[in-house]
Every structure is written in C-alpha cells, then in structure tokens.
Amino acid sequence: MTNSPRHVTDAGGYIYFSSNTQGQSGRPIKIQTNLFIDFFCAVNTETYEGQTVIRDIESLRAKQPLETRPTAAMGPRDVAKDSAAHKARLNSVRRNLVAFSRQQDMVTEKRLTTKNVQVFYHIDQRPGDKYQTVYISEVQVIQEGGGETGGLYDLMRSGISAKMQESSNRNLDGRSVFVSGASDTVLAARKNALAYTDNTNPALFFSPMSVASDLRHWKASRLQKSTQKLIDDLQGLVRENQKRKLTWLVEGEGAALLSHALDGVAGDLTSHSFKFINAKGQLAGLLQKLGQRKAQLNGEMIRYTGDRAALLTIASQKQDLLNQLGKLPVQPGYEKITRRYLTERVAALGEISSAKAIVNQPATLRGGGQTFVDALRGAYKGL
Incomplete structure (x- = not known):
C-alpha cells in the first residue's frame, strides 16, 4: 500500500471502534489505541451522553x-x-x-463534526483490510459550559453588594491566584477557589468547559482559537507579574493551560510559588518547566482528592514525576520531611492496580481482539 498519512504516527495501533463497526454493515471503523485514556476521561459509556458520542462516531460507517x-x-x-x-x-x-x-483519500484528513464530538479521520485499505476502512486519529468530545468568557476575574464591590467580574487590574502583587480547571461557570470556579485556598478573596483565572475539549491529558490536540487566546492571556499575566510575588494554586486542566503558557515565558519566576490540586495533563513536564525557571515548589505541592483523571495523570507519569521531584531543590528541616511524604504519596498513587490497568490499555489493546468500546466499558467497571 501507499505511505501512511503525515498525521498518523503509529499506523499499527488501530483497532475496531465497536462491534458495530467491523464491516458487517457499512464501512469498517478503526481507532488509534493511544486515544484510549483521553476518551475514557471524557466519555462515560454508561450515560446517555456517552452513548450519543458512540453513535455519532459509528455514523462514519455510512460515508460514501x-x-x-x-x-x-x-x-x-x-x-x-x-x-x-x-x-x-x-x-x-x-x-x-x-x-x-x-x-x-488516504493522505487527506477528514473531519466529522456533530453537536457532541469532532472526529478526525482518513480512509485507507491497509494489508489485512477486506474493505476500505475509516481510520480515526483524533477525537474531541465537545464540552459546553455556561458560555462565560475565560480569563482573569475578581470580586468587585459596589456598596453592600459584590459580584465576580472580569478584571482589568492585572497587577497581582502579593495576591493568591487560582487557575481553575474546566468549569461550567465563574461562580462554580470561585467556589472551588475558596474551598482549596487559604485566602478569602483570591484572584480567579477562569477556565471554561471548552478547554477540556482541547487540553487533552495524553495526546497533544489541535487548539481552538478561544483556547489559544486563553493561553496567550495567561502567558501575558505571568509576564506582567514576573517580578512580583504571587502564590498560584492550579486546578485540573489549568495545569495544562499553564504548561502551554510557560512556553512563552523567558527568565526566572523566583517570586512565584505553585501548588496543584487534581492536576491534569503533562504534570511532570510542567514541574520541569517551573524548576528551570526557579519557581518555588514547596510543601505538599501536588494534592489529589479522588478525581479519576487526576489519578490517571499520576499513574501514567509516576516515574517521570518522581524524577522531577528528586531534581527540585528542597529546604532542610520540615520541608525535607514533607518532600519525602509527597514522594511516597505519588509513588503509592502510581501503583493503584485499577489505574495502572487503564494506563496500560493502549499497549494491551494492540493486536488483541477486543474493540475500543468494549475495553472502555470494562475499564469503567474496574476504576
């Protein structure tokens, strides 16, 4: 056959999407096994919404x-x-x-867009295929929130009332800043900010639900303009306050947002301290970027409160996280004890058997007879 398309990096890693897409009716559909963990975190196959996403993807069988x-x-x-x-x-x-x-057809990537999902695919007939087959290389589950714009918010007071509003005051010297995970509304994000910080009025950098569609945990994804704009906004905020003293608490997908933003920040962040709660994304790489910029990473900088995707982040990067923690400077005394406890905690979370089984699924599924959807259903029962 002809050469693989440029956007396919692992041509041998495709399996049938579901039992309905094996060619008995319509065109066969296969999907890249490396998408398993992101798909698992974004789609619950037991819900109506999850079943709708699956049916949308199965509709590719009818392509001409x-x-x-x-x-x-x-x-x-x-x-x-x-x-x-x-x-x-x-x-x-x-x-x-x-x-x-x-x-x-093989080298040209196609896109299926529905209300629930965007699917990027190409059509090919590889050795062993009886028919021309749909090969899915990326899936973006569309996440919708309340429609509020992402960015910097603060509590604005007027008389006896107060309201969260977008803030034009970007001087955050001495402030605590909460970078939210993907949230439905600003008020929901502020509620988490108050619950997780030791501050009664932290500044809020709000991440709307749409970032969850783009800021994938394992597979790099193309970014929507709105997400790129949010990254640029956070990057500018860090730059503008680079020499000031800030305390950052970063939640969920906010870690992936910050990692992208730091790519455009040169110089040190010695006056900035960072902590993470239920971080999602390439956390080990983010710690490395912050270490290179001499940011303060002290105490229990990585917190986990039971979030499923956050657990998989730790389990999939356990050794890299431990390596980065070992490279970070640590103060003597109690701080040294805290670092040891944190290292032991990360190591223990990385060894949870149900999480390890899901992390290993992309490799386990290669060459096996199980479909992608069947593996998802089994994984939901296990974690």
Whole structure:
C-alpha cells in the first residue's frame, strides 16, 4: 500500500471502534489505541451522553465509498468507434485516476463534526483490510459550559453588594491566584477557589468547559482559537507579574493551560510559588518547566482528592514525576520531611492496580481482539 498519512504516527495501533463497526454493515471503523485514556476521561459509556458520542462516531460507517463516486471523475467515456488501443489507453487513465483518488483519500484528513464530538479521520485499505476502512486519529468530545468568557476575574464591590467580574487590574502583587480547571461557570470556579485556598478573596483565572475539549491529558490536540487566546492571556499575566510575588494554586486542566503558557515565558519566576490540586495533563513536564525557571515548589505541592483523571495523570507519569521531584531543590528541616511524604504519596498513587490497568490499555489493546468500546466499558467497571 501507499505511505501512511503525515498525521498518523503509529499506523499499527488501530483497532475496531465497536462491534458495530467491523464491516458487517457499512464501512469498517478503526481507532488509534493511544486515544484510549483521553476518551475514557471524557466519555462515560454508561450515560446517555456517552452513548450519543458512540453513535455519532459509528455514523462514519455510512460515508460514501470511493467506488460509488460519479464516473465522470474517473476520466473520459468510451466512444463506440474508438479503437481497442484507444480504449485500453482510456482504461489506463481511469485506473491511474482511481489510484490517485485513493491516494488523496488516504493522505487527506477528514473531519466529522456533530453537536457532541469532532472526529478526525482518513480512509485507507491497509494489508489485512477486506474493505476500505475509516481510520480515526483524533477525537474531541465537545464540552459546553455556561458560555462565560475565560480569563482573569475578581470580586468587585459596589456598596453592600459584590459580584465576580472580569478584571482589568492585572497587577497581582502579593495576591493568591487560582487557575481553575474546566468549569461550567465563574461562580462554580470561585467556589472551588475558596474551598482549596487559604485566602478569602483570591484572584480567579477562569477556565471554561471548552478547554477540556482541547487540553487533552495524553495526546497533544489541535487548539481552538478561544483556547489559544486563553493561553496567550495567561502567558501575558505571568509576564506582567514576573517580578512580583504571587502564590498560584492550579486546578485540573489549568495545569495544562499553564504548561502551554510557560512556553512563552523567558527568565526566572523566583517570586512565584505553585501548588496543584487534581492536576491534569503533562504534570511532570510542567514541574520541569517551573524548576528551570526557579519557581518555588514547596510543601505538599501536588494534592489529589479522588478525581479519576487526576489519578490517571499520576499513574501514567509516576516515574517521570518522581524524577522531577528528586531534581527540585528542597529546604532542610520540615520541608525535607514533607518532600519525602509527597514522594511516597505519588509513588503509592502510581501503583493503584485499577489505574495502572487503564494506563496500560493502549499497549494491551494492540493486536488483541477486543474493540475500543468494549475495553472502555470494562475499564469503567474496574476504576
């Protein structure tokens, strides 16, 4: 067969999406096993919403096959008086056009967009495939919240009333800043900020639910303009306060947001301290970036309160996290004891058997007979 498309990095890692997509009815559908953990965190197969996402993806079975395309696209038609040699040349042209069309189908990424999901795929017929098959390389489950804009918010007082509003005061010297995980509303994010910080009025950097569609935990995903704008906003906020003293508490997907933002921040962050709660994303890489910028990472900087995706973040990166914790400077005395306890806690969470089983699923599913959806259902029962 022809070469793999540029966006396919692991051509051998595809399995059937579900028992309904194995070619018995319509076109077969296969999905990259490396999408398993992100899909597991975003879709509950036992809910109506989860079943709707699955049905949306299964609808790709009905995509028009190459053989049913209009014959006009296959080259000029025969004329009754044409010679046999001319007809042979026309047939050769048609065969070449069909081959070219198939090559274009394979290298051209397509997109299915529904109310619930965006699916990026290509069509190919690889060795062992009986039919042309849909190969899914990325799935983005669409998350919708209350529609409020992400960014910096603060409590604005007017007389005896107070209301959370977008803030234009970006001087945060001496403030605590809560970077929320993906949240439905600003008020929900503030509620978490008050619950998790030791401050009665922290500044809030609000992350709307839409960032959960983009800031995946394991597989790098293309970013919507709104998410990129939010990253740029957080990056600017860090830069503007780089020489000031700030205390950051970063929740959930906010860790992935911060990691992207730091890529555009040069210089040190020696006056900034960071802690994380139920962090999601490449946490080990984020600790490395902060260590390189000499940020303060002290005490119980990594907290976990039972969030499923946060547990999988730790389990999937256990050794890298332990390596980064070992490289960070630590003050003598009680701080040294706290660091030891934190290291032991991360190591223990990384050894939870149900979480390890899910983390290992992308490798376990390769070459096996289980479908992607069946594996998801089994994993939900196990964790």
